Amino acid sequence: MTNWISKFSLILLASAALVFTSCSDDDTPDPIFNPxxxxxxxxxxxxxxxxxxxxxxxxxxxxxxxxxxxxxxxxxxxxxxxxxxxxxxxxxxxxxxxxxxxxxxxxxxxxxxxxxxxxxxxxxxxxxxxxxxxxxxxxxxxxxxDRPSDLDSLMGVLLNSDGPIGTGGINLETGEGTGSADQSAHIRDLGINTDLIPAENWIQKIAPITANGVTLKMINDAPSFEEVIYSEQLEALYEEGTEVTSEGTAEKVQVGDTFVAKQGEQYFFFVIKEVNVTTDDNMDNYVIDIKK
Missing domain, CATH: 2.60.40.10 (Immunoglobulins)
Incomplete structure:
Protein backbone atom coordinates (compact mmCIF):
# COMPACT_ATOMS: atom_id res chain seq x y z
CA MET A 1 0.00 0.00 0.00
CA THR A 2 2.76 2.45 0.96
CA ASN A 3 4.65 1.64 -2.21
CA TRP A 4 1.55 2.39 -4.30
CA ILE A 5 1.01 5.74 -2.55
CA SER A 6 4.64 6.73 -3.12
CA LYS A 7 4.37 5.95 -6.82
CA PHE A 8 1.12 7.93 -7.03
CA SER A 9 2.75 10.93 -5.32
CA LEU A 10 5.65 10.89 -7.76
CA ILE A 11 3.21 10.88 -10.69
CA LEU A 12 1.38 13.91 -9.24
CA LEU A 13 4.63 15.83 -8.72
CA ALA A 14 5.79 15.12 -12.27
CA SER A 15 2.45 16.25 -13.67
CA ALA A 16 2.56 19.47 -11.65
CA ALA A 17 6.06 20.19 -12.86
CA LEU A 18 4.99 19.63 -16.45
CA VAL A 19 2.01 21.95 -16.05
CA PHE A 20 4.18 24.64 -14.41
CA THR A 21 6.77 24.40 -17.16
CA SER A 22 4.13 24.64 -19.86
CA CYS A 23 2.58 27.72 -18.27
CA SER A 24 5.96 29.40 -17.92
CA ASP A 25 6.76 28.79 -21.61
CA ASP A 26 3.41 30.25 -22.67
CA ASP A 27 4.00 33.47 -20.61
CA THR A 28 7.36 34.38 -22.24
CA PRO A 29 6.83 37.78 -23.99
CA ASP A 30 7.72 38.27 -27.63
CA PRO A 31 10.99 40.19 -28.17
CA ILE A 32 10.61 43.93 -28.85
CA PHE A 33 12.50 45.51 -31.75
CA ASN A 34 13.08 49.21 -32.32
CA PRO A 35 12.81 50.67 -35.81
CA ASP A 146 31.97 79.22 -43.88
CA ARG A 147 30.48 82.41 -45.22
CA PRO A 148 32.90 84.43 -47.35
CA SER A 149 33.19 88.12 -46.65
CA ASP A 150 31.07 90.39 -48.83
CA LEU A 151 33.27 93.39 -48.07
CA ASP A 152 36.18 94.85 -50.01
CA SER A 153 39.28 96.05 -48.17
CA LEU A 154 41.49 98.94 -49.19
CA MET A 155 43.82 101.52 -47.74
CA GLY A 156 43.92 105.28 -48.09
CA VAL A 157 45.78 108.34 -46.84
CA LEU A 158 43.99 111.47 -45.61
CA LEU A 159 46.24 114.53 -45.60
CA ASN A 160 46.13 117.73 -43.57
CA SER A 161 43.63 119.98 -45.34
CA ASP A 162 46.07 122.88 -45.13
CA GLY A 163 48.66 120.89 -47.03
CA PRO A 164 49.10 120.82 -50.81
CA ILE A 165 46.23 121.94 -53.04
CA GLY A 166 43.79 119.12 -53.79
CA THR A 167 44.30 117.35 -50.46
CA GLY A 168 42.48 117.27 -47.15
CA GLY A 169 39.68 114.91 -48.16
CA ILE A 170 39.38 111.22 -49.00
CA ASN A 171 37.07 109.13 -51.15
CA LEU A 172 36.33 106.04 -49.05
CA GLU A 173 35.02 104.20 -52.10
CA THR A 174 38.43 104.26 -53.77
CA GLY A 175 40.84 105.20 -50.98
CA GLU A 176 42.07 108.13 -53.08
CA GLY A 177 42.89 111.49 -51.56
CA THR A 178 40.85 114.48 -52.73
CA GLY A 179 40.33 118.10 -51.95
CA SER A 180 38.51 118.75 -48.70
CA ALA A 181 35.43 120.05 -50.54
CA ASP A 182 35.55 117.63 -53.48
CA GLN A 183 32.18 116.19 -54.53
CA SER A 184 33.61 112.65 -54.41
CA ALA A 185 34.98 112.99 -50.87
CA HIS A 186 33.39 111.43 -47.79
CA ILE A 187 35.45 112.79 -44.91
CA ARG A 188 37.89 115.66 -44.47
CA ASP A 189 40.65 116.79 -42.17
CA LEU A 190 40.13 120.05 -40.25
CA GLY A 191 43.52 121.55 -41.08
CA ILE A 192 45.59 123.70 -38.73
CA ASN A 193 45.13 126.17 -35.89
CA THR A 194 47.05 129.27 -36.95
CA ASP A 195 47.23 130.48 -33.36
CA LEU A 196 49.73 127.72 -32.56
CA ILE A 197 53.34 127.28 -33.63
CA PRO A 198 53.84 125.22 -36.84
CA ALA A 199 55.20 122.22 -34.97
CA GLU A 200 51.96 121.94 -32.95
CA ASN A 201 49.28 123.53 -35.09
CA TRP A 202 47.70 120.49 -36.77
CA ILE A 203 44.20 120.17 -35.33
CA GLN A 204 44.25 116.40 -35.97
CA LYS A 205 40.49 116.00 -36.21
CA ILE A 206 38.21 114.72 -38.97
CA ALA A 207 34.61 115.40 -40.00
CA PRO A 208 32.03 114.11 -42.48
CA ILE A 209 31.41 116.12 -45.62
CA THR A 210 27.72 116.70 -44.99
CA ALA A 211 27.31 118.63 -48.24
CA ASN A 212 27.88 115.29 -50.00
CA GLY A 213 25.23 113.55 -47.91
CA VAL A 214 27.75 111.84 -45.63
CA THR A 215 27.21 111.13 -41.95
CA LEU A 216 29.90 109.79 -39.63
CA LYS A 217 29.89 107.92 -36.33
CA MET A 218 32.74 106.95 -34.04
CA ILE A 219 32.62 103.38 -32.73
CA ASN A 220 33.51 102.70 -29.11
CA ASP A 221 34.56 99.18 -28.10
CA ALA A 222 34.83 98.35 -31.78
CA PRO A 223 35.78 94.94 -33.16
CA SER A 224 39.12 94.62 -34.87
CA PHE A 225 39.46 95.35 -38.57
CA GLU A 226 39.84 91.61 -39.20
CA GLU A 227 36.66 90.76 -37.28
CA VAL A 228 34.45 92.89 -39.51
CA ILE A 229 33.63 90.68 -42.49
CA TYR A 230 29.95 91.17 -43.37
CA SER A 231 28.03 94.18 -44.63
CA GLU A 232 25.34 93.88 -41.97
CA GLN A 233 28.03 94.38 -39.33
CA LEU A 234 28.70 97.84 -40.73
CA GLU A 235 25.06 98.86 -40.38
CA ALA A 236 24.87 97.48 -36.83
CA LEU A 237 28.06 99.30 -35.80
CA TYR A 238 26.78 102.53 -37.33
CA GLU A 239 23.54 102.29 -35.35
CA GLU A 240 25.51 101.90 -32.11
CA GLY A 241 28.06 104.63 -32.84
CA THR A 242 28.45 108.19 -31.55
CA GLU A 243 27.73 110.88 -34.10
CA VAL A 244 30.54 113.05 -35.40
CA THR A 245 29.19 116.39 -36.61
CA SER A 246 30.55 118.63 -39.35
CA GLU A 247 32.54 120.40 -36.63
CA GLY A 248 34.67 117.30 -36.26
CA THR A 249 35.63 114.69 -33.70
CA ALA A 250 35.49 115.68 -30.05
CA GLU A 251 39.13 114.71 -29.49
CA LYS A 252 42.24 114.39 -31.60
CA VAL A 253 42.19 111.34 -33.81
CA GLN A 254 44.46 108.58 -32.54
CA VAL A 255 45.75 105.27 -33.87
CA GLY A 256 43.05 102.63 -33.44
CA ASP A 257 40.13 105.05 -33.59
CA THR A 258 37.31 103.41 -35.51
CA PHE A 259 34.51 104.96 -37.54
CA VAL A 260 31.62 104.13 -39.85
CA ALA A 261 30.62 106.63 -42.51
CA LYS A 262 27.32 106.44 -44.36
CA GLN A 263 26.29 107.91 -47.69
CA GLY A 264 22.84 106.88 -48.90
CA GLU A 265 22.67 103.12 -48.34
CA GLN A 266 26.45 102.65 -48.51
CA TYR A 267 28.46 102.12 -45.33
CA PHE A 268 32.23 102.52 -44.93
CA PHE A 269 34.08 101.04 -41.96
CA PHE A 270 37.53 102.47 -41.34
CA VAL A 271 40.25 102.30 -38.71
CA ILE A 272 43.07 104.77 -38.18
CA LYS A 273 46.21 102.74 -38.74
CA GLU A 274 48.79 105.54 -38.51
CA VAL A 275 48.83 109.19 -37.45
CA ASN A 276 51.87 110.90 -38.94
CA VAL A 277 52.68 114.36 -37.60
CA THR A 278 55.12 116.66 -39.36
CA THR A 279 56.52 119.85 -37.86
CA ASP A 280 57.01 122.30 -40.71
CA ASP A 281 55.30 121.39 -43.99
CA ASN A 282 51.60 120.56 -43.30
CA MET A 283 52.09 117.07 -44.74
CA ASP A 284 50.54 115.56 -41.62
CA ASN A 285 48.36 112.58 -42.48
CA TYR A 286 46.33 109.60 -41.35
CA VAL A 287 46.79 106.16 -42.89
CA ILE A 288 43.38 104.50 -42.96
CA ASP A 289 42.28 100.87 -43.41
CA ILE A 290 38.85 100.76 -45.06
CA LYS A 291 36.16 98.12 -45.58
CA LYS A 292 33.09 98.70 -47.70
Missing part, protein backbone atom coordinates in the same frame (compact mmCIF):
# COMPACT_ATOMS: atom_id res chain seq x y z
CA UNK A 36 16.07 51.04 -37.72
CA UNK A 37 17.33 54.04 -39.68
CA UNK A 38 20.44 53.75 -41.84
CA UNK A 39 22.50 56.13 -43.95
CA UNK A 40 22.91 54.78 -47.49
CA UNK A 41 24.56 57.76 -49.20
CA UNK A 42 25.80 61.22 -48.26
CA UNK A 43 28.20 60.22 -45.51
CA UNK A 44 30.72 62.68 -46.95
CA UNK A 45 28.29 65.50 -46.09
CA UNK A 46 28.68 64.79 -42.38
CA UNK A 47 31.19 67.30 -41.04
CA UNK A 48 31.42 69.02 -44.42
CA UNK A 49 31.75 72.77 -45.00
CA UNK A 50 29.00 74.54 -46.96
CA UNK A 51 28.16 78.02 -48.13
CA UNK A 52 25.22 79.78 -46.45
CA UNK A 53 21.95 78.36 -47.76
CA UNK A 54 23.65 75.60 -49.74
CA UNK A 55 21.69 72.37 -50.21
CA UNK A 56 23.12 68.98 -49.21
CA UNK A 57 21.62 65.49 -49.37
CA UNK A 58 21.47 62.17 -47.54
CA UNK A 59 19.91 58.91 -48.72
CA UNK A 60 18.39 56.97 -45.85
CA UNK A 61 16.47 53.73 -45.33
CA UNK A 62 13.99 53.01 -42.57
CA UNK A 63 12.65 49.64 -41.42
CA UNK A 64 9.88 48.84 -38.97
CA UNK A 65 10.62 46.96 -35.75
CA UNK A 66 7.89 45.52 -33.58
CA UNK A 67 5.46 48.28 -34.55
CA UNK A 68 4.58 50.09 -37.75
CA UNK A 69 6.53 53.24 -38.54
CA UNK A 70 4.80 56.50 -37.70
CA UNK A 71 6.78 59.67 -38.49
CA UNK A 72 10.12 61.17 -39.41
CA UNK A 73 11.42 64.47 -38.05
CA UNK A 74 14.36 66.79 -38.69
CA UNK A 75 16.15 68.87 -36.06
CA UNK A 76 18.97 71.39 -35.94
CA UNK A 77 20.29 71.67 -32.43
CA UNK A 78 17.28 71.36 -30.13
CA UNK A 79 14.82 72.88 -32.60
CA UNK A 80 12.75 71.42 -35.41
CA UNK A 81 14.03 72.61 -38.78
CA UNK A 82 11.88 75.00 -40.79
CA UNK A 83 9.83 73.29 -43.49
CA UNK A 84 11.38 75.49 -46.17
CA UNK A 85 14.74 73.79 -45.53
CA UNK A 86 13.62 70.16 -46.03
CA UNK A 87 12.70 68.03 -49.03
CA UNK A 88 12.01 64.30 -49.30
CA UNK A 89 12.58 62.86 -52.77
CA UNK A 90 12.49 66.41 -54.13
CA UNK A 91 9.15 67.32 -52.55
CA UNK A 92 8.66 69.98 -49.90
CA UNK A 93 7.16 68.90 -46.59
CA UNK A 94 3.91 70.17 -45.12
CA UNK A 95 4.82 69.21 -41.55
CA UNK A 96 7.83 68.44 -39.37
CA UNK A 97 7.52 65.76 -38.03
CA UNK A 98 5.91 64.34 -41.16
CA UNK A 99 3.69 61.25 -40.92
CA UNK A 100 4.38 58.09 -42.90
CA UNK A 101 1.68 56.28 -44.86
CA UNK A 102 1.00 53.07 -46.79
CA UNK A 103 4.12 51.04 -47.63
CA UNK A 104 6.34 53.65 -45.99
CA UNK A 105 5.01 52.51 -42.61
CA UNK A 106 6.87 49.23 -43.15
CA UNK A 107 10.04 50.34 -44.89
CA UNK A 108 11.29 53.13 -47.15
CA UNK A 109 14.28 54.63 -48.92
CA UNK A 110 14.28 58.44 -49.08
CA UNK A 111 16.60 61.06 -50.53
CA UNK A 112 16.66 63.86 -47.99
CA UNK A 113 17.64 67.37 -49.14
CA UNK A 114 18.47 69.88 -46.41
CA UNK A 115 19.30 73.57 -46.75
CA UNK A 116 22.22 74.74 -44.65
CA UNK A 117 21.96 77.61 -42.19
CA UNK A 118 22.61 81.15 -43.42
CA UNK A 119 24.99 82.17 -40.64
CA UNK A 120 28.62 81.20 -40.21
CA UNK A 121 29.27 78.61 -37.52
CA UNK A 122 29.20 74.93 -36.64
CA UNK A 123 25.84 73.15 -36.57
CA UNK A 124 24.56 69.76 -35.44
CA UNK A 125 21.36 68.08 -36.56
CA UNK A 126 19.45 64.84 -36.45
CA UNK A 127 16.97 62.78 -38.44
CA UNK A 128 14.64 60.85 -36.12
CA UNK A 129 12.40 57.95 -37.15
CA UNK A 130 9.66 56.95 -34.69
CA UNK A 131 7.15 54.10 -34.66
CA UNK A 132 3.60 53.82 -33.34
CA UNK A 133 4.89 52.80 -29.90
CA UNK A 134 7.10 55.92 -29.85
CA UNK A 135 10.30 53.89 -30.15
CA UNK A 136 12.85 55.63 -32.33
CA UNK A 137 16.07 55.49 -34.32
CA UNK A 138 18.31 58.47 -35.10
CA UNK A 139 20.96 59.59 -37.58
CA UNK A 140 23.08 62.46 -36.22
CA UNK A 141 25.02 64.83 -38.47
CA UNK A 142 27.01 68.04 -38.25
CA UNK A 143 28.26 70.63 -40.71
CA UNK A 144 30.10 73.94 -40.91
CA UNK A 145 29.05 77.18 -42.59
Missing amino acids: TLSLVAGEDNIGATFLPGEEFTFTITGQEGSEKLNAISFREGEDLMDLSRIKINGDALNANPTLLFADNKTQFTFEISLTANNESGEYSGSIVLSDEANRSATIDFNYII
Whole structure:
Protein backbone atom coordinates (compact mmCIF):
# COMPACT_ATOMS: atom_id res chain seq x y z
CA MET A 1 0.00 0.00 0.00
CA THR A 2 2.76 2.45 0.96
CA ASN A 3 4.65 1.64 -2.21
CA TRP A 4 1.55 2.39 -4.30
CA ILE A 5 1.01 5.74 -2.55
CA SER A 6 4.64 6.73 -3.12
CA LYS A 7 4.37 5.95 -6.82
CA PHE A 8 1.12 7.93 -7.03
CA SER A 9 2.75 10.93 -5.32
CA LEU A 10 5.65 10.89 -7.76
CA ILE A 11 3.21 10.88 -10.69
CA LEU A 12 1.38 13.91 -9.24
CA LEU A 13 4.63 15.83 -8.72
CA ALA A 14 5.79 15.12 -12.27
CA SER A 15 2.45 16.25 -13.67
CA ALA A 16 2.56 19.47 -11.65
CA ALA A 17 6.06 20.19 -12.86
CA LEU A 18 4.99 19.63 -16.45
CA VAL A 19 2.01 21.95 -16.05
CA PHE A 20 4.18 24.64 -14.41
CA THR A 21 6.77 24.40 -17.16
CA SER A 22 4.13 24.64 -19.86
CA CYS A 23 2.58 27.72 -18.27
CA SER A 24 5.96 29.40 -17.92
CA ASP A 25 6.76 28.79 -21.61
CA ASP A 26 3.41 30.25 -22.67
CA ASP A 27 4.00 33.47 -20.61
CA THR A 28 7.36 34.38 -22.24
CA PRO A 29 6.83 37.78 -23.99
CA ASP A 30 7.72 38.27 -27.63
CA PRO A 31 10.99 40.19 -28.17
CA ILE A 32 10.61 43.93 -28.85
CA PHE A 33 12.50 45.51 -31.75
CA ASN A 34 13.08 49.21 -32.32
CA PRO A 35 12.81 50.67 -35.81
CA THR A 36 16.07 51.04 -37.72
CA LEU A 37 17.33 54.04 -39.68
CA SER A 38 20.44 53.75 -41.84
CA LEU A 39 22.50 56.13 -43.95
CA VAL A 40 22.91 54.78 -47.49
CA ALA A 41 24.56 57.76 -49.20
CA GLY A 42 25.80 61.22 -48.26
CA GLU A 43 28.20 60.22 -45.51
CA ASP A 44 30.72 62.68 -46.95
CA ASN A 45 28.29 65.50 -46.09
CA ILE A 46 28.68 64.79 -42.38
CA GLY A 47 31.19 67.30 -41.04
CA ALA A 48 31.42 69.02 -44.42
CA THR A 49 31.75 72.77 -45.00
CA PHE A 50 29.00 74.54 -46.96
CA LEU A 51 28.16 78.02 -48.13
CA PRO A 52 25.22 79.78 -46.45
CA GLY A 53 21.95 78.36 -47.76
CA GLU A 54 23.65 75.60 -49.74
CA GLU A 55 21.69 72.37 -50.21
CA PHE A 56 23.12 68.98 -49.21
CA THR A 57 21.62 65.49 -49.37
CA PHE A 58 21.47 62.17 -47.54
CA THR A 59 19.91 58.91 -48.72
CA ILE A 60 18.39 56.97 -45.85
CA THR A 61 16.47 53.73 -45.33
CA GLY A 62 13.99 53.01 -42.57
CA GLN A 63 12.65 49.64 -41.42
CA GLU A 64 9.88 48.84 -38.97
CA GLY A 65 10.62 46.96 -35.75
CA SER A 66 7.89 45.52 -33.58
CA GLU A 67 5.46 48.28 -34.55
CA LYS A 68 4.58 50.09 -37.75
CA LEU A 69 6.53 53.24 -38.54
CA ASN A 70 4.80 56.50 -37.70
CA ALA A 71 6.78 59.67 -38.49
CA ILE A 72 10.12 61.17 -39.41
CA SER A 73 11.42 64.47 -38.05
CA PHE A 74 14.36 66.79 -38.69
CA ARG A 75 16.15 68.87 -36.06
CA GLU A 76 18.97 71.39 -35.94
CA GLY A 77 20.29 71.67 -32.43
CA GLU A 78 17.28 71.36 -30.13
CA ASP A 79 14.82 72.88 -32.60
CA LEU A 80 12.75 71.42 -35.41
CA MET A 81 14.03 72.61 -38.78
CA ASP A 82 11.88 75.00 -40.79
CA LEU A 83 9.83 73.29 -43.49
CA SER A 84 11.38 75.49 -46.17
CA ARG A 85 14.74 73.79 -45.53
CA ILE A 86 13.62 70.16 -46.03
CA LYS A 87 12.70 68.03 -49.03
CA ILE A 88 12.01 64.30 -49.30
CA ASN A 89 12.58 62.86 -52.77
CA GLY A 90 12.49 66.41 -54.13
CA ASP A 91 9.15 67.32 -52.55
CA ALA A 92 8.66 69.98 -49.90
CA LEU A 93 7.16 68.90 -46.59
CA ASN A 94 3.91 70.17 -45.12
CA ALA A 95 4.82 69.21 -41.55
CA ASN A 96 7.83 68.44 -39.37
CA PRO A 97 7.52 65.76 -38.03
CA THR A 98 5.91 64.34 -41.16
CA LEU A 99 3.69 61.25 -40.92
CA LEU A 100 4.38 58.09 -42.90
CA PHE A 101 1.68 56.28 -44.86
CA ALA A 102 1.00 53.07 -46.79
CA ASP A 103 4.12 51.04 -47.63
CA ASN A 104 6.34 53.65 -45.99
CA LYS A 105 5.01 52.51 -42.61
CA THR A 106 6.87 49.23 -43.15
CA GLN A 107 10.04 50.34 -44.89
CA PHE A 108 11.29 53.13 -47.15
CA THR A 109 14.28 54.63 -48.92
CA PHE A 110 14.28 58.44 -49.08
CA GLU A 111 16.60 61.06 -50.53
CA ILE A 112 16.66 63.86 -47.99
CA SER A 113 17.64 67.37 -49.14
CA LEU A 114 18.47 69.88 -46.41
CA THR A 115 19.30 73.57 -46.75
CA ALA A 116 22.22 74.74 -44.65
CA ASN A 117 21.96 77.61 -42.19
CA ASN A 118 22.61 81.15 -43.42
CA GLU A 119 24.99 82.17 -40.64
CA SER A 120 28.62 81.20 -40.21
CA GLY A 121 29.27 78.61 -37.52
CA GLU A 122 29.20 74.93 -36.64
CA TYR A 123 25.84 73.15 -36.57
CA SER A 124 24.56 69.76 -35.44
CA GLY A 125 21.36 68.08 -36.56
CA SER A 126 19.45 64.84 -36.45
CA ILE A 127 16.97 62.78 -38.44
CA VAL A 128 14.64 60.85 -36.12
CA LEU A 129 12.40 57.95 -37.15
CA SER A 130 9.66 56.95 -34.69
CA ASP A 131 7.15 54.10 -34.66
CA GLU A 132 3.60 53.82 -33.34
CA ALA A 133 4.89 52.80 -29.90
CA ASN A 134 7.10 55.92 -29.85
CA ARG A 135 10.30 53.89 -30.15
CA SER A 136 12.85 55.63 -32.33
CA ALA A 137 16.07 55.49 -34.32
CA THR A 138 18.31 58.47 -35.10
CA ILE A 139 20.96 59.59 -37.58
CA ASP A 140 23.08 62.46 -36.22
CA PHE A 141 25.02 64.83 -38.47
CA ASN A 142 27.01 68.04 -38.25
CA TYR A 143 28.26 70.63 -40.71
CA ILE A 144 30.10 73.94 -40.91
CA ILE A 145 29.05 77.18 -42.59
CA ASP A 146 31.97 79.22 -43.88
CA ARG A 147 30.48 82.41 -45.22
CA PRO A 148 32.90 84.43 -47.35
CA SER A 149 33.19 88.12 -46.65
CA ASP A 150 31.07 90.39 -48.83
CA LEU A 151 33.27 93.39 -48.07
CA ASP A 152 36.18 94.85 -50.01
CA SER A 153 39.28 96.05 -48.17
CA LEU A 154 41.49 98.94 -49.19
CA MET A 155 43.82 101.52 -47.74
CA GLY A 156 43.92 105.28 -48.09
CA VAL A 157 45.78 108.34 -46.84
CA LEU A 158 43.99 111.47 -45.61
CA LEU A 159 46.24 114.53 -45.60
CA ASN A 160 46.13 117.73 -43.57
CA SER A 161 43.63 119.98 -45.34
CA ASP A 162 46.07 122.88 -45.13
CA GLY A 163 48.66 120.89 -47.03
CA PRO A 164 49.10 120.82 -50.81
CA ILE A 165 46.23 121.94 -53.04
CA GLY A 166 43.79 119.12 -53.79
CA THR A 167 44.30 117.35 -50.46
CA GLY A 168 42.48 117.27 -47.15
CA GLY A 169 39.68 114.91 -48.16
CA ILE A 170 39.38 111.22 -49.00
CA ASN A 171 37.07 109.13 -51.15
CA LEU A 172 36.33 106.04 -49.05
CA GLU A 173 35.02 104.20 -52.10
CA THR A 174 38.43 104.26 -53.77
CA GLY A 175 40.84 105.20 -50.98
CA GLU A 176 42.07 108.13 -53.08
CA GLY A 177 42.89 111.49 -51.56
CA THR A 178 40.85 114.48 -52.73
CA GLY A 179 40.33 118.10 -51.95
CA SER A 180 38.51 118.75 -48.70
CA ALA A 181 35.43 120.05 -50.54
CA ASP A 182 35.55 117.63 -53.48
CA GLN A 183 32.18 116.19 -54.53
CA SER A 184 33.61 112.65 -54.41
CA ALA A 185 34.98 112.99 -50.87
CA HIS A 186 33.39 111.43 -47.79
CA ILE A 187 35.45 112.79 -44.91
CA ARG A 188 37.89 115.66 -44.47
CA ASP A 189 40.65 116.79 -42.17
CA LEU A 190 40.13 120.05 -40.25
CA GLY A 191 43.52 121.55 -41.08
CA ILE A 192 45.59 123.70 -38.73
CA ASN A 193 45.13 126.17 -35.89
CA THR A 194 47.05 129.27 -36.95
CA ASP A 195 47.23 130.48 -33.36
CA LEU A 196 49.73 127.72 -32.56
CA ILE A 197 53.34 127.28 -33.63
CA PRO A 198 53.84 125.22 -36.84
CA ALA A 199 55.20 122.22 -34.97
CA GLU A 200 51.96 121.94 -32.95
CA ASN A 201 49.28 123.53 -35.09
CA TRP A 202 47.70 120.49 -36.77
CA ILE A 203 44.20 120.17 -35.33
CA GLN A 204 44.25 116.40 -35.97
CA LYS A 205 40.49 116.00 -36.21
CA ILE A 206 38.21 114.72 -38.97
CA ALA A 207 34.61 115.40 -40.00
CA PRO A 208 32.03 114.11 -42.48
CA ILE A 209 31.41 116.12 -45.62
CA THR A 210 27.72 116.70 -44.99
CA ALA A 211 27.31 118.63 -48.24
CA ASN A 212 27.88 115.29 -50.00
CA GLY A 213 25.23 113.55 -47.91
CA VAL A 214 27.75 111.84 -45.63
CA THR A 215 27.21 111.13 -41.95
CA LEU A 216 29.90 109.79 -39.63
CA LYS A 217 29.89 107.92 -36.33
CA MET A 218 32.74 106.95 -34.04
CA ILE A 219 32.62 103.38 -32.73
CA ASN A 220 33.51 102.70 -29.11
CA ASP A 221 34.56 99.18 -28.10
CA ALA A 222 34.83 98.35 -31.78
CA PRO A 223 35.78 94.94 -33.16
CA SER A 224 39.12 94.62 -34.87
CA PHE A 225 39.46 95.35 -38.57
CA GLU A 226 39.84 91.61 -39.20
CA GLU A 227 36.66 90.76 -37.28
CA VAL A 228 34.45 92.89 -39.51
CA ILE A 229 33.63 90.68 -42.49
CA TYR A 230 29.95 91.17 -43.37
CA SER A 231 28.03 94.18 -44.63
CA GLU A 232 25.34 93.88 -41.97
CA GLN A 233 28.03 94.38 -39.33
CA LEU A 234 28.70 97.84 -40.73
CA GLU A 235 25.06 98.86 -40.38
CA ALA A 236 24.87 97.48 -36.83
CA LEU A 237 28.06 99.30 -35.80
CA TYR A 238 26.78 102.53 -37.33
CA GLU A 239 23.54 102.29 -35.35
CA GLU A 240 25.51 101.90 -32.11
CA GLY A 241 28.06 104.63 -32.84
CA THR A 242 28.45 108.19 -31.55
CA GLU A 243 27.73 110.88 -34.10
CA VAL A 244 30.54 113.05 -35.40
CA THR A 245 29.19 116.39 -36.61
CA SER A 246 30.55 118.63 -39.35
CA GLU A 247 32.54 120.40 -36.63
CA GLY A 248 34.67 117.30 -36.26
CA THR A 249 35.63 114.69 -33.70
CA ALA A 250 35.49 115.68 -30.05
CA GLU A 251 39.13 114.71 -29.49
CA LYS A 252 42.24 114.39 -31.60
CA VAL A 253 42.19 111.34 -33.81
CA GLN A 254 44.46 108.58 -32.54
CA VAL A 255 45.75 105.27 -33.87
CA GLY A 256 43.05 102.63 -33.44
CA ASP A 257 40.13 105.05 -33.59
CA THR A 258 37.31 103.41 -35.51
CA PHE A 259 34.51 104.96 -37.54
CA VAL A 260 31.62 104.13 -39.85
CA ALA A 261 30.62 106.63 -42.51
CA LYS A 262 27.32 106.44 -44.36
CA GLN A 263 26.29 107.91 -47.69
CA GLY A 264 22.84 106.88 -48.90
CA GLU A 265 22.67 103.12 -48.34
CA GLN A 266 26.45 102.65 -48.51
CA TYR A 267 28.46 102.12 -45.33
CA PHE A 268 32.23 102.52 -44.93
CA PHE A 269 34.08 101.04 -41.96
CA PHE A 270 37.53 102.47 -41.34
CA VAL A 271 40.25 102.30 -38.71
CA ILE A 272 43.07 104.77 -38.18
CA LYS A 273 46.21 102.74 -38.74
CA GLU A 274 48.79 105.54 -38.51
CA VAL A 275 48.83 109.19 -37.45
CA ASN A 276 51.87 110.90 -38.94
CA VAL A 277 52.68 114.36 -37.60
CA THR A 278 55.12 116.66 -39.36
CA THR A 279 56.52 119.85 -37.86
CA ASP A 280 57.01 122.30 -40.71
CA ASP A 281 55.30 121.39 -43.99
CA ASN A 282 51.60 120.56 -43.30
CA MET A 283 52.09 117.07 -44.74
CA ASP A 284 50.54 115.56 -41.62
CA ASN A 285 48.36 112.58 -42.48
CA TYR A 286 46.33 109.60 -41.35
CA VAL A 287 46.79 106.16 -42.89
CA ILE A 288 43.38 104.50 -42.96
CA ASP A 289 42.28 100.87 -43.41
CA ILE A 290 38.85 100.76 -45.06
CA LYS A 291 36.16 98.12 -45.58
CA LYS A 292 33.09 98.70 -47.70
